[in-house]
Amino acid sequence: MRITATLMLVLMAGLFILSRQYLDLHPAWGYLHAFAEAAMVGGLADWFAVTALFRHPMGIPIPHTAIIPENKDRIADTMAQFLRTNFLIPSVVARRMQNMNMARAVGGFLAEPTQGSQSRIGSGAAELLAGVLESLDPDKLGGQVKAGLKSQAKKIEISPLLGQMLSTAIADKRHLPLIDAIIRWSGLTLEDNEEMVRQMISERANGIIRWTGLDGRLSASVLDGLYKLLAEVLVDPEHPLRDKIQEGLDQLAHDLVHDPKMRARVERMKDDVLENEAVARWWEGVWERMRAGMIRMARNPDTVLGGQLGSSLGELGDALREDTQLQTQVNRFARRTAVGVATRYGDQIVQLVSETVRRWDARTLTDRIENAVGRDLQFIRINGTFVGGLVGMTIHFLDGLFYG
Template sequence: MRRVATGLLLLMAAVFLVSRQYVGLHPGVGYVMAFAEAAMVGALADWFAVTALFRRPLGLPIPHTAIIPTNKDRIADTMAGFLRANFLTPQVVARRLHGMNVARALGEFLADPAKRDQIGVRAGVAELIAEVLESLDPERLGEQVRGGLKHQLDKLEVSPLLGNALGAAIADRRHLPLIDATVRWAGLTLEANEALVRDMIHQRANALLRWTGLDERLANSVLDGLYRLLAEMLVNPDHPVRAKVEEGLEKLARDLVHDPAMRAKVEGIKREMLESEALGTWWQGVWERMRHGLIDAARNPQGVLSGQLGGMIAELGEAVRGDPRLQAQINRFARRSAVGVANRYGDQIVRLVSETVKRWDAQTITERVEGAVGRDLQFIRINGTLVGGLVGVTIHAIDHLL
């Protein structure tokens, strides 16, 4: 477009030179020459105006030229103030979001796999997430996450939580399968270590019992008694030993909630675990597996959004799309969040815009603003050429008539 505008100026110059040679042949040639002459003036004037916005015409130090590079700091502050006053105020954000059903749009997006697949930015965002996760120091990041969890757990008193959970499980009789599983485990453990138990009894028996062979009978009796006890506990819900176990569990649940000594003991165990190097090593391994899983998921967004997870996402979208009350809650949350961001971080956002523009050099801001306005700058020159020519013809006609 710059070449077109310049070519039109050269064309008007050529028309002017030719028409000037034949101005006496016909009165109409005078109109053509007047049009070309005024068109050149208009083209040159608008070229100067457009050029003066971004640079000095012909490199000459003419006052009030190169306006944008010279005043870029003031423009940056003005732009930031305009953005803050007209876009990032809580009132403007709330009014803009009031008529938007963000939740329904989100539900339709999640419910329709075709729409999710059409969003090309998803792959770019996923790749960006993967690169960020890969670029971060895994040990340092893991330590930071561990430190955050440790800080939160350190403020949380776990003893009452455990006591209430255990009490609720006992009230709902959900602890019975755990007792049965423990009894079965004890039986299997005894069976697997029967030889060890027999050896212990033989070693503790005196010489007389070993000489008479009563130690073997004693070992058989002990093992049979233990097997019989475990079997009776397993088949009899009202067995006295089971009752004692349940009584102990109920007492433990009460102590975890109400006994200061027990609560202090549990808190001590919690702090020891949080300070344990073994726990830190275990957590680092867990975090590494989580990080690699997130990277793999980001590298393969299509696979993540397919299968069972994709079905769950689609069901969530259907639920949001078909529930006006849920949409109202989500929209209210979105409005409050956006208003909170505008209110809390609006100044930082516009300051970022202002400081970014101020850091640009003269050439950068010239290229970016000129590129953003684009072809319209050259249409100013073209329009100036044509309008100037029409004005020249009009003036020539009035002069001819008078």
Template sequence: MRRTATGMLLLMAMIFIATGRYLGVHPAMGYLHAFAEAAMVGGLADWFAVTALFRRPLGLPIPHTAIIPQNKDRIADTMAGFLRDNFLTPAVVARRMRLMNLAHAVGSYLAEPDKRGQSRVRAGAGELLVEVLQSLDPERLGNQVRGALASGLERLPVAPLLGRMMEAMIADGRHRPLIDSIIRWAGLVLEDNEEMVRDIIHQRANALLRFTGLDERLANSVLDGLYKLLAEVLVDPEHPLRAKVEEGLHNLARDLREDPAMQEKVEGMKRELLANPAVADWWQGVWERLRQSFIAMLRGEDGPGSDALSGLVGSFSELGGALRDDPRLQHQVNRFARRTAVGIASRYGDQIVQLVSETVKRWDAETVTARIEGAVGRDLQFIRMNGTLVGGLVGVTIHGASTLAG
């Protein structure tokens, strides 16, 4: 647009020079000459006015030029004041919010499908998350997540937390099913390894016991005694062995919570575990499976999470339908949104205005000039073009009037 306006000015100059040599050829040449002359004056005047807003014309130190760079701070305060007076006062916010049916707009967006018939939640937010997950480097992202978890675990004192969890579990009696499961597991392990126990007893028995066959009876007695012990502990909540186990759990919980030596031992085990490369490899595999599952779920592919996502999308659609069709719900949501917006304007309006003002003030003069000129420069070039044409028309009018008067 700047080149177009300058081209018009140069065209007027060429017409002015050309017609000046042939004024006596025809009376129309006088009108054309006057049009070009006045158009040059109008175009140059508007060029000066537009240029003076942003810089000094031809670099000359003419007063009241480069207006925007010279008054950057005042412009920043004026912009901030305009924003505060017209947008961020509670009365203005409340009036504008009262004219909006925000709940209906949100409800329509959630309830109505897009052009392809898909849910806007799935098609919009879901696809955005998919693009984000696919654009990021999986290994780097996994390492960052692992690093964040490791950093959080390093700062977290694990031992007291485990102690309090154990105490709460014991106080509620939730440890008893765990003890029962351990007893059953021990019984199954013993059953699966009977031959190994028998071999150990046979090997430890002396030759006389083996010669008389008492080693086999001894092995049977040992196994029967172990099975009987496990059965008694399992069915008797007051069994002494179970009491010993519970006492040990109480002592462990107390040591985890109060004993510095135990806490340091647990912290050392935690640090060794976090530093183990096998843990890092395991986490990387877990993270990659989670990432792929999440992408498949967001795309609606068949998988363990697709039903959950469909249910979530359906819930959003139902909520959108209620917001779109229920006037009472709309009234409540709109009132809440209006009060929230008014509260934000009241509490943070001055801070927002100050942020705008300080941001503009921190810009250098060239940045302010470039941004404002980029926003309105096209229209300002139209001013130059209009000034050229209007100046030419005024020149023709004056020339015609003087010709008629003469």
């Protein structure tokens, strides 16, 4: 297409020279001459405009040319800021999670039947244990167990425990499957929201890019680059992005242990869950099923204790699926967690995007974008040649009409 557009420009130059020889023979040659002259001007002007997007025309460092390579770092910062202001602000995260019912999804998972491990108890100890458990008043003991568990849970500050667990998992490299899952989820989320991303990039593109039709191609190139980046991160255990995620997890583990605000936030979420009546009923049900299960296991050592725990988890799953109040509490906890992550670690994510784009080679980036949209860019030159010629003929006609 570049050769075609250039040959059209050469053709117009030939017509311009040829028609100049016969201007006195017939008025039609004047129209052809005006068409060729204006077509050359239009073709050259559009060649300059298209070339200036990607490089200096003829290698001459004219101001405001080579726009994309000269502004690569600014483009990186703009993309990062776009991500920060449109995706990683608390109000956007909260709104996106408003219609997500995570509690119901977890409930559906827990409601599935599970299998436990077998254990045996000697006949004498088993009989004694069964007699003790049967002698206890179920209702009174259930209330005491519920109150005791709730009291103990309130005394335990879970934020440091979570931080230490996360630190231990990171030290043992047990967090790597979680990172892979996050990367895959990011790719699926990006795929599900491709049209929204394309539209947002198009709306924020400047007038020149929209006029040249680059906004669609640029959004496609950005999406392709993001997909490629996610694929590279997924298959390359030494990728710099993994280091950034690692830094974020290390910071989260540190904040869970040492940041008073983070610890207070986690404690408030824990208290909200403990005060829910559905959770209280679940505590009672867990104890009663554990007691009944231990009695059956004591009477029959072949009984599967894990099966009773699985049944209790199934009951919790049913509660999560059916109790809207409990769903509200759990979903609020998840939403607050996501908003907190966006608030505290959004700047690190934005910095990662900016640094990644800055590391891209300017020439490679420019060549890829130009190859992706090159056909349409050359059509701009072709159209400019034709439109310029038509404008030249029109001016020639008006000139002859009013001043001939």
